[in-house]
Amino acid sequence: MSIGFNQIVDIKKWQKIQDHFSQVLRVTLCTVDKKGTLLTDFSSPSRICEEVMRSSLKGMMICKDCLKINYEEKEKDWKEGFFCKAELFYFFSIPLKVKNQTLAYLLVGPVILGKPHLEIYKKKIQNLDIDFERFLDALREVKSFSFYGIRSIIELLYDISRYICELGYQNLILSGLFPQASQITQRVHTFYTERLLNALLDVSYDFVKAERASLMLLDEEKSELYIKVAKGLDKKIIEKTRLRIGEGLAGLVAERKKPLFIGEKVEDQLIKSRLINPHLKYSILLPIKIKEKVVGVLNISSSQKPSENLSSQNIKTVDELVRLVETALTGLS
Numbered sequence: 001m002s003i004g005f006n007q008i009v010d011i012k013k014w015q016k017i018q019d020h021f022s023q024v025l026r027v028t029l030c031t032v033d034k035k036g037t038l039l040t041d042f043s044s045p046s047r048i049c050e051e052v053m054r055s056s057l058k059g060m061m062i063c064k065d066c067l068k069i070n071y072e073e074k075e076k077d078w079k080e081g082f083f084c085k086a087e088l089f090y091f092f093s094i095p096l097k098v099k100n101q102t103l104a105y106l107l108v109g110p111v112i113l114g115k116p117h118l119e120i121y122k123k124k125i126q127n128l129d130i131d132f133e134r135f136l137d138a139l140r141e142v143k144s145f146s147f148y149g150i151r152s153i154i155e156l157l158y159d160i161s162r163y164i165c166e167l168g169y170q171n172l173i174l175s176g177l178f179p180q181a182s183q184i185t186q187r188v189h190t191f192y193t194e195r196l197l198n199a200l201l202d203v204s205y206d207f208v209k210a211e212r213a214s215l216m217l218l219d220e221e222k223s224e225l226y227i228k229v230a231k232g233l234d235k236k237i238i239e240k241t242r243l244r245i246g247e248g249l250a251g252l253v254a255e256r257k258k259p260l261f262i263g264e265k266v267e268d269q270l271i272k273s274r275l276i277n278p279h280l281k282y283s284i285l286l287p288i289k290i291k292e293k294v295v296g297v298l299n300i301s302s303s304q305k306p307s308e309n310l311s312s313q314n315i316k317t318v319d320e321l322v323r324l325v326e327t328a329l330t331g332l333s
Contacts, residue, residue: 005031005039005096005103008168017164018106019043020327024320025153026143030107031096036067039104046110048138053086056129062086069093071105079151084110088124089142092154096161098169106161108154112144149317152207156321159199160328193329197288198229200298200325204318205231208284210300215288216243216250217296225250225297250297253285257294260285261315284315286322290329298322 014031022029022043029043049066053059062085074082074093081092089110096104116139125135145153197215205213212232216225225243227233243251253260262283283301287294300318 003098003101003103003169005033005165008098008103008165008172010168011039014164015040015043017327020330021157021324024323024327025108027108027111030067031104032067032071032107033104034071034102036069036071038067046138046142048089048135048142049110052130052135052138053128055131055134058128059086059130062128067107072102075102075105079154081109081113081150081154086124086128088121090150092150094154094158094161096165098165103165106157108157110142111150112142113147113150114144116144148207149314152203152317152321153324156199156203156324159203160196160324163193163196163199164328194228196325196328197296200321201229201231204298204300204321207321208300208302208314208318211302213298213300214238215296215298216241218245218254218294225254228296249283249285250299253287253297254294257287257289257292259287259315259319284318286319288322289326295329 018029018031018040027044028046028049030038031040032038049063053063066085069082071093075095078093078095081090083089084091090113091107091109091111094106094108095102096106118136121135121139122132125132197217201213201215204210210232212230214227214230214233217228218225222242223245225245227238227241230238245251246255249260249262260283262285282303283299285300286298288296288298298318
């Protein structure tokens, strides 16, 4: 059965979610159909694309049809991204799918992978008759990612988008079969929410290359956090762990509603008193919130010196991953 993206997703609601994604990542986003026609407005349009690249006739000619590309061809290796037509920046086209049918694409970019090569930029920009100082000024707004950082982000964006599309599709089917199917719809919503949280744990765990990770959810009736899914933890620990709000490190993060990073040296006596496992020396704990209400805590930890895996920049990336999921859950709640 052939269906359109706007049949299963409310475009106005999707635009808000896309805008929030863009604010979290500080990257331009838009959604197009399979022919490259815009389905949404640009979220945080890039000045370097909208103004600078179009400030000369040569630049305008190269960039005028930047959305008109062979998306089906790009989809074969969508995680790798592709250079824009000016060969200056990377873009990613994330397929938005239902039942293995691609309905549209979420475009991410322009972005820089690694450090910008200014000499290469300078030569290409001068050949396009564009003022290089003006280009450099706008270049500061283009976000730079590590290869693993952008890969983690686009993989999670894919999972989130698939969650939203599949949820919309199931709601469409259920509303046709059972007009009063609110309880069934809620169970479907819960099912996809849990899948999305599992995806968050998997992507964060792989990105940081942690030894242990867990995602705790809040049991509202008991006001307790319990482990919903974990990696590297003993089954008995998963089954028995229950923390009240304010109890333990995860409970403290839930109470404060703020992320916590624990390194080799811990000065805070309150935090030090809650370090019950001496082997785990490095941890990231982040609250998961829906409309500012804490619904869970993501905990990633390691006993090894983190080198670059738990760097401050990578912690920011994990925080971005969490906030992307929060945006999706908030937008559809």
